[in-house]
Amino acid sequence: MSIQPIDVKYTAVATAEGGRDGRVSSDDNQLDVIVNPPKEMGGSGAGTNPEQLFAAGYSACFQSALGVVARREKADITGSTVTAEVGIGSTPEGGFGLTVALSASIPNVDAATAQELLEKAHQVCPYSNATRGNIEVSLSIV
Template identity: 40%
Template sequence: MKKRLAPPPITLLDKYVGDDFHPLYSTTVRVSGGEAAHGRASGIARSDDGNLELALRLPSALGGPGGGTNPEQLFAAGFAACFHGALNLLATRAGIALEDATVDAAVTFGRDPVDGLYTLMAEIRIDLPRVPRATAEELIRNTERICPYAKMARQGIVCVVALVR
């Protein structure tokens, strides 16, 4: 019999006290260029543990062939999954049942009026059926405070870009 998947423990909500960033998990995804020698247009994305391997394709809306995923979809998936998870942890701690809760993350790639280049916009839409509106709004506000993707979107992220060779 297959073991049933369980949600993470609510102890993940325990506050950390320390002076430095405390890493809990790290992963690496490598993108190679593929047929067009261009990661976004024809790349292959592979995770270091082998659990992720997919073809990247430029969406038809940007002049590509479509037929694969793209960075915006991957970011939206991560954002929605993280927000949904944080939402569920907070609801569990508060004794609120979230039956059929959904989180949609819409990520839009577009032109940046500040520098004329590119930027992303994200919109998160949450559906919490059978949860009173005031309770749902408070739960969502609190989730925004703890979801790392929401914090990154609001505050930025430490990012190091380094040449390896």
């Protein structure tokens, strides 16, 4: 798989201090959050964590990709939602890896159309394109 050229329209910049137990902020000061490991990983769980931030970004981006596809297909996705569940765990090699489960509610279309929209959005979404072949991503309609 070759890397496709991208006509970059925007670049987000964020800086971390203290890694998973510190602070993350963006260069424009729109994001400034304390990060802590979740309790399930031995942390305090007092702040957000990288997996929550990834889930927030992926779900928002995927919802927008769903909108792009819906406009092309002339489908009504009014009232739809997308939820991203991001899991983190150990790999057999001793590192860490992620999993993603994307679920969508699309109330104004039938189940077959909803699934088709979801599959097409998965081809459009930049997060899906970035993770494809690297981590397990599942899609479901709720």
